[in-house]
Amino acid sequence: MSLVRNWQIGRSMSYWYPESRPRRQFAAVFDVNKCIACQTCTLACKTTWTSGKGQEYMLWNNVESKPYGYYPLGWDVKLLEKLGPQPWEGKQYKGRTIFEAAEAGERALGWRPAEIDYAHPNVGEDDCAGQQIVDGAWYQVPHLSWFFYLARICNHCTYPACLASCPRGSIYKRPEDGIVLVDQGRCRGYQECVKACPYKKVFFNPMTGTSEKCLACFPKIEQNLAPQCFLNCIGKIRCAGFVHLPEKADPENPIDYLVHVRKVALPLFPQLGLEPNVYYVPPLHAPLPFLEQMFGPGVHEALATYRKAATDPDLAGLLALFGSTEQIVHRFKRRGETMYGYDDRGHEVVKVPIREPVQVLTSFDPRRGVAPANVT
Amino acid sequence: MAPTLRSLAPLLALALACSQAPQRPVSPAEVRALRVAALPEGPDDPAWRAAPVHAAALLPQDVVEPRLLAPSTVSLEAQSLTDGKRVAFRLAWSSPGHADTVIPARFSDAVAVQLPARAAPEAPNPMMGEAGLPVEITYWRAAWQAMVDGRPDTLAALYPNARVDHYPFEAASLAAGSPEQAAMARRFAPARALGNPMAGPRPRPVQDLRATGPGTLSPSEQQVSSGAGKATPGGWAVVLVRPLPAGLEPGKRSQVAFAVWQGGQGEVGARKMRTGWIPLALEGGK
Numbered sequence: 001m002s003l004v005r006n007w008q009i010g011r012s013m014s015y016w017y018p019e020s021r022p023r024r025q026f027a028a029v030f031d032v033n034k035c036i037a038c039q040t041c042t043l044a045c046k047t048t049w050t051s052g053k054g055q056e057y058m059l060w061n062n063v064e065s066k067p068y069g070y071y072p073l074g075w076d077v078k079l080l081e082k083l084g085p086q087p088w089e090g091k092q093y094k095g096r097t098i099f100e101a102a103e104a105g106e107r108a109l110g111w112r113p114a115e116i117d118y119a120h121p122n123v124g125e126d127d128c129a130g131q132q133i134v135d136g137a138w139y140q141v142p143h144l145s146w147f148f149y150l151a152r153i154c155n156h157c158t159y160p161a162c163l164a165s166c167p168r169g170s171i172y173k174r175p176e177d178g179i180v181l182v183d184q185g186r187c188r189g190y191q192e193c194v195k196a197c198p199y200k201k202v203f204f205n206p207m208t209g210t211s212e213k214c215l216a217c218f219p220k221i222e223q224n225l226a227p228q229c230f231l232n233c234i235g236k237i238r239c240a241g242f243v244h245l246p247e248k249a250d251p252e253n254p255i256d257y258l259v260h261v262r263k264v265a266l267p268l269f270p271q272l273g274l275e276p277n278v279y280y281v282p283p284l285h286a287p288l289p290f291l292e293q294m295f296g297p298g299v300h301e302a303l304a305t306y307r308k309a310a311t312d313p314d315l316a317g318l319l320a321l322f323g324s325t326e327q328i329v330h331r332f333k334r335r336g337e338t339m340y341g342y343d344d345r346g347h348e349v350v351k352v353p354i355r356e357p358v359q360v361l362t363s364f365d366p367r368r369g370v371a372p373a374n375v376t
Numbered sequence: 377m378a379p380t381l382r383s384l385a386p387l388l389a390l391a392l393a394c395s396q397a398p399q400r401p402v403s404p405a406e407v408r409a410l411r412v413a414a415l416p417e418g419p420d421d422p423a424w425r426a427a428p429v430h431a432a433a434l435l436p437q438d439v440v441e442p443r444l445l446a447p448s449t450v451s452l453e454a455q456s457l458t459d460g461k462r463v464a465f466r467l468a469w470s471s472p473g474h475a476d477t478v479i480p481a482r483f484s485d486a487v488a489v490q491l492p493a494r495a496a497p498e499a500p501n502p503m504m505g506e507a508g509l510p511v512e513i514t515y516w517r518a519a520w521q522a523m524v525d526g527r528p529d530t531l532a533a534l535y536p537n538a539r540v541d542h543y544p545f546e547a548a549s550l551a552a553g554s555p556e557q558a559a560m561a562r563r564f565a566p567a568r569a570l571g572n573p574m575a576g577p578r579p580r581p582v583q584d585l586r587a588t589g590p591g592t593l594s595p596s597e598q599q600v601s602s603g604a605g606k607a608t609p610g611g612w613a614v615v616l617v618r619p620l621p622a623g624l625e626p627g628k629r630s631q632v633a634f635a636v637w638q639g640g641q642g643e644v645g646a647r648k649m650r651t652g653w654i655p656l657a658l659e660g661g662k
């Protein structure tokens with residue numbers, strides 16, 4: 001075990017290998033509030049990567065309804081239950097990570113899903129939590145009941161549990177972009193990674209006898225293109241890029257700006273200790289204790305900032321850039337009412353208006369003598 | 377004493393006949409490889425009757441993470457024969473479940489024989505060898521035996537009730553069995569495309585491996601071992617045959633170690649029952 005720095009939990013922690021950060025780290029921001037659970041991302045990934053024999057059940061990308069949706073079943077709550085209640089003190093996590101809580105003989109605290117846990121990828125879909133809606137209830141804010149869609153891929157963690165748990169060193173983190181891959185020539189199918197990954201984003205393929213996982217569409221990343229689930233996202237909730245350490249944050253880099261400068265995007269279950277690199281703009285209408293457990297103590301600040309996005313042209317403009325181009329936007333700049341995105345060589349790849357033209361329809365159109373109805 | 381024993385003899389013989397267990401020679405201290413003209417390839421070959429049985433005590437691999445903390449298979453019966461060029465081991469152990477499929481969260485029963493890559497006074501670390509002192513391992517897996525014995529290489533063999541709408545490489549536009557179709561199917565099976573033989577059809581149920589310490593296990597350059605396993609009422613009997621390692625010849629000694637995995641108890645990889653080095657004596661002459 002080595003002592004490594006994990007900025008997401010504000011302290012050092014023990015990890016199986018010494019700290020070794022890639023030259024740059026692939027990262028993403030997902031704006032949960034914009035996801036419509038159309039699963040286009042899921043299918044884009046499925047079609048591209050997991051249409052083979054033995055991959056039928058694999059969803060390297062999945063979208064689940066929280067709080068009752070999971071793939072595999074109970075992936076998060078089972079681990080949280082094993083870990084038990086753990087404290088944060090301000091922005092510092094005082095509890096134990098999955099590496100620190102590893103049971104005797106194990107490299108990380110984990111659990112192995114049974115086959116049946118993969119049988120219902122849409123369990124809990126659109127199920128609400130909160131107060132029961134009874135006759136006579138009316139619309140009010142905050143809503144009486146809530147749910148939100150959580151789109152998930154592999155987090156290409158800085159401290160991957162999958163990598164740490166493999167006794168053969170068959171999993172590696174690419175030094176050029178931090179993408180975490182299973183070496184398909186070396187893997188012997190021990191499924192230790194499946195047990196250790198808290199996000200359950202490694203899957204065993206019974207027809208090849210090896211474990212397989214999301215590879216961040218690395219052949220596209222190498223060409224400065226966003227992965228398939230980003231490109232195809234209908235809700236334009238996703239932004240692909242690269243993240244730096246907080247003290248090296250570049251305010252013109254979209255991911256750094258959202259994660260470090262505005263702190264509006266947060267890691268998923270940072271307390272587990274993996275320094276995951278998919279960051280979420282948390283949902284506006286879900287109970288704060290739930291969100292705090294899921295995204296850490298930064299959730300209050302993130303939501304406060306996000307709520308004001310409409311009057312914040314830089315933030316609004318950057319959020320409007322999401323999903324506007326297949327190119328990875330390395331830099332952004334606002335000029336007036338337009339947001340510009342640039343590639344890694346400084347070439348402009350996209351520009352979007354911060355506010356799209358709005359047409360206000362009256363409830364009655366006297367010229368045509370009709371009351372227009374919204375039919376979409 | 378003597379007359380009493382003599383008078384008991386017919387009774388003893390009867391008892392043995394009833395249990396159908398002919399008295400087998402034993403070798404408590406070491407694995408003794410008898411010299412034979414031709415090596416048996418299967419566990420039921422009568423040639424094994426003469427080979428002394430070494431009852432090897434197994435210990436959990438509780439040194440390197442991930443460890444096995446609770447002991448499962450506590451012993452293994454090992455016998456050995458040599459023809460002067462190759463050495464054969466017959467290994468029998470109990471495994472009530474006969475686990476022979478590898479699918480998510482399910483593992484296969486397996487057994488392995490480990491020898492120093494070179495027989496020399498300085499033995500490698502018994503736990504997978506060490507840098508400069510490699511070990512050679514012959515590994516048998518019940519799931520591979522099932523494939524050799526005729527289990528089809530299909531999803532239906534693993535999941536009889538599975539229904540799959542469509543695989544892109546089985547589209548009508550691709551001629552079945554054509555090179556184009558095979559190439560496309562390979563793209564959706566990366567481990568197979570890389571020649572990683574962890575699943576799929578195979579000519580033999582064993583794999584030759586080499587290691588220089590925990591975590592270094594890799595397939596040997598040449599696959600030279602053969603083997604055959606059979607389910608017994610309470611477990612498995614497996615024969616593994618491999619060339620003698622460098623420096624080992626009839627009349628000489630080396631070491632051998634064994635490992636057993638109970639797939640039904642989630643044992644795989646480092647989570648195994650294993651022995652330390654056991655002396656291995658090869659009969660000379662002939």
Ligand code: SF4
Binds near residue numbers: 162
């Ligand atoms: S999310 Fe899981 S599979 Fe992906 S890098 Fe982290 S630990 Fe590994």
Ligand code: SF4
Binds near residue numbers: 035038041063
């Ligand atoms: S494509 Fe986008 S909007 Fe649709 S489910 Fe996926 S993340 Fe959500």
